[in-house]
Amino acid sequence: MADEMVRRAQRFINTKYNSGATLGISKLDENGQTSWTVMYALTRALQYELGITSLSNSFGPGTLSAIASKYGKLDETTIPSADFCRIIQSALYCKGYDGGDIDGIYSARVKAAVVKLNQDMGVEVTYPGSVLWPKVVKGLFNMDAYVTVSGGSATIRSIQQWLNGRYILRKDFYAIPCDGHHSRDVAKSMLFAIQYELGMADGVANGVFGPGTQNGLKSHTVATGDSGTWVQLFSAGMVLNQRPVSFTSTFTSTLASAVSAFQSFAKLPVTGTGNFSTWASLLVSYGDQSRKGEACDGVTKITTERAATLKAEGITYIGRYLTNPTGGVPYEKEIQEGELATIAANGLRCFPIYQTYGRDASDFSYVAGRTAGQAAVNAALNHGFKTGTRIFFAVDFDALQEDVVSSVLPHFKGIQDAMTDDGNRYQVGVYGPRNVCTRVAEAGHSTASFVSDMSSGFSGNFGYPLPPDWAYDQIVTRTVGSGAGAIEIDVNIASGRDTGQGSFNPPRVIKPDVLLDPSVTTAMLTDVGKYMESIGFPNNGGVRKWQHWKCFAVTVTDHDALITQLSNRYKMRKALIETSAYWEMRHVDAIDESADLAVIAAYETTGEFKDTSTGICQIFGVTAIRAWNHAIQMDYTTGEMRDPTNAAHLYAAWRKCRDDDQYALSTVPLIHLWNADGAPGSGNNETKLRTMRLDYTESEIYEVLRRYQGTNSEAKEHAKKRMALYQVMEKYNSISRHL
Known part of the structure; x- marks a missing residue:
């Protein structure tokens, strides 16, 4: 929802800084909506006014140091210019606070907004009044919220405010969100807090759960009857891990009971105390890494x-x-x-x-x-x-x-x-x-x-x-x-929720493919159809020429004997042949039919051959010749070599692919073999795969399917879809060969 004052802030940036050119950014969209883009622009504007020459989206140590060294703090007595003030006012509006009239005046309205900002951050005791201290300014120039948002927890917000208020003066601690949601920043602030309470100096504390932090925590077990800051930190850890407890400084029997429940849930020794293993599980995902697991x-x-x-x-x-x-x-x-x-x-x-x-x-x-x-x-x-x-x-x-x-x-x-x-x-x-x-x-x-x-x-x-x-x-x-x-x-x-398996069926050995068992073909037809419908191919064909049942019959069941024979001859899974053939036949449409007629007309009238993909397997004439020639040269099959530059040879191969379904299906595995060998003569610079075999890996299967269609992005995307189709085809072929 657009906010008129945010729109005015965007307009100020565009007007003052030459549509963003001065700041090294594009012109802001004056849409009245806060975003990181707007905050980055305001950060750059602030840096520009501070005299920083290398502008950045990041409100880093240099920006923070510049404010501290030049002004110490920002208020009506130290803000150096009206434009500087307008940047602050704009940031307040983008943060949801009243920034006055964006008029360059640190007015009573601006002061009230700063007081409220400090309160919302939880730093009003450390930073009383209407003064903006450098770390608060840093917190102002980002998208963090300091009020509860999107169903945030009031308890978590109180923890966030407590952490800010207690540790904001430490060198490496910066204001965290107070939005009622646990986050990466909040988790890291907890580690800083632990380290500060352990007595680590600034520059030593780093927010990392290292050996020093772990050793320190081992001497800070908390238990029923204890009170103070360590209990507050421990109860905060429980709250942040969504355990049903209060944020408290007293370790009550209620808290002990909740701790026992958490320990049981996380498979820790159930003691009801805040011992090291429990601390570790609350603070970092891996917990106590000295544990042994089952x-x-x-x-x-x-x-x-x-x-x-x-x-x-x-x-x-x-x-x-x-x-x-x-x-x-x-x-x-x-x-x-x-x-x-x-x-x-x-x-x-x-x-x-x-x-x-x-x-x-x-x-x-x-x-x-x-x-x-x-x-x-x-x-x-x-x-x-x-x-x-x-x-x-x-x-x-x-x-x-x-x-x-x-x-x-x-x-x-x-x-x-x-x-x-x-x-x-x-x-x-x-x-x-x-x-x-x-x-x-x-x-x-x-x-x-x-x-x-x-x-x-x-x-x-x-x-x-x-x-x-x-x-x-x-x-x-x-x-x-x-x-x-x-x-x-x-x-x-x-946890015991899963126990794996302790006994197994005999593994299925690698076998050549056999004829599809009649008992699986109906289920195979159904499953292939379900998958194709799930990716937008209705079984009735839709805008395509052929319905699902027809494609399945032609490329799977009607020619099963031929496909099985080809599979065994070339040591190739039937599913590779079936997948490529079925996929291509499902894609045939009126445009393909028109292209075919144009090829025929051109050749018969001029003798010129203009290649296109054709037939049930959508094969180019030149691809068919190269695949057959390669197979003959490699002794994969026998036949007559043809010239891929001769129009008559090309047209003859193309017509066979168009008019003879058995020839087209017989050409599919030869294209796969040619592609596996690097598609010599294609100019595609394909790498050679291992010799065709029945135990090709998933990456090799993908490559064979992808290469059938080409090298462009469409071929790659289609190959991903054909991988799922291949697995369905392979499922039923596998069942048949293991019956």
Whole structure:
């Protein structure tokens, strides 16, 4: 909602500073709305008036020092100019306070606003009256709120104000928001407060939970009957972790009871006292890293010797990865042959983790979730995990709130939909920072959380409580054992919510594909249709030429014998052939038909061949010739070599792809083989993949599917969507070859 005084502040910046050019910024949009853009402009204006030559969006030490050294404090006696005052007045309005008439006068209205600002910050005792001290000015020039907003807690706000009031004079402590919400800044301020109370000097206290802080806390256990600042800090930690207590300076029996409940929840020894382990769990996500956990996860194969090491460490539950998407380092990331049998034989249990990349928001989407869900199901079946197993899907990056909303939640909706279409044989778990786990669970997309608390600096961990549904809490990396039993693990605390699996079905060995079993084709037709509808392709075809059932019949069931034969001949999964052919046929539309007719007309009237993609598999004439020539040269197949520069040869190949469905389908695997070998002659500079094989990794499958379509951004986006389709196709081919 527009505010006229904010609009006037924006107009002042634009008018005074040459539409922002003087400040090194663009002209402000005079929309009457506060934003970081406006605050950055005001910060730069303040720096300009302070005589700082290198302007910045950041209100850093230089700006703070300039105010302190030039003026000490700001009021009607020290503000150097009317424009300087107008900047202060504008900032007050952008912060929600009455800045007067933006007239350059430090008036009674401005003074009253400053008094209120100091009160809201909680620093009115330290900074009484209507004077603006440098740290308050710093707090004025940002987007922090000093009043409760968006359902904030009055108790948390009182803690924020108390911290500001008590520690604002310390060198490295700056005013934190007083908005009633826990946050990264609030969590760090708590660490500063602990360090100050431990007696650390300015410059030594750093807001980091290091050895000095930890050692100091070990001698500051608080218990029933205690009172004072340490109890206040401890009760603040309880409140910030969403425990139902008051912010108090007295350790009552009520607080002790709440502490016992928290300790039980976090799987700490239940003492009802504020001991070191409890302090640690309240202050940092990983808590007391000296703890031993009943669970671990890692990227190293569990051998008999390593199993003995883990048992000696008190570990029962082992997290292992269902796939290694690249097949590269670490080579043992994926569950290895015979490993689950070793785990079971030693009385241990395994919980599976699925992760492809997951290092950036761009790796997460609804389509990627559909792919992950079905890929994880296929991999879990291959390894022998039984129905009811919970698979933890990884979000292994510092997902900001906007990333969670725009990328992570749709991703897990995709996973959930894939699992539902599979019959819910496996449960969905989420691995990630606290906020990610909580949000995914609240959206109903997961049943338990594996919390990456070891990544304490993640914004989704700093300032967020342990999720209510946590199953595993990852706290530290540790090497245990020696000799053949040595193994590096991530130590996890186990809540008991998930217990993995202690027995397994026989793993599915790698087999060549066979004819689709008649019992699966109806379900396969349904699942492929469901997936395509989920990404905007109605089963009735919509604007496309072919309906779903027709495409499925032509590219899957009607030519199943041919596709099976091709698969076995080239040591290629049937799903690679089916996916490319089905996808292309589903995309044929009236424009493609018109393009075909234009090619025919041009060739028949002038002899000129103008290539375009054609037929059910949408193959270019030149692509068909290059793929066939390459296959003949490599002894993949036999046939007649053709000249890719000869119009008659091109047209003949193009017509075969257009008019002969069997020829088109036979060309698809040859294109895949050609692309895997680097697509020689295409000019695309594709890297060579491993020789085609039945156990291609996920990254290799993606590359084969992507290269079929090309190198542009559309090819890459379509390949992501085809990965999910591939996994559905592979599911039913896998069932057929293992019946």
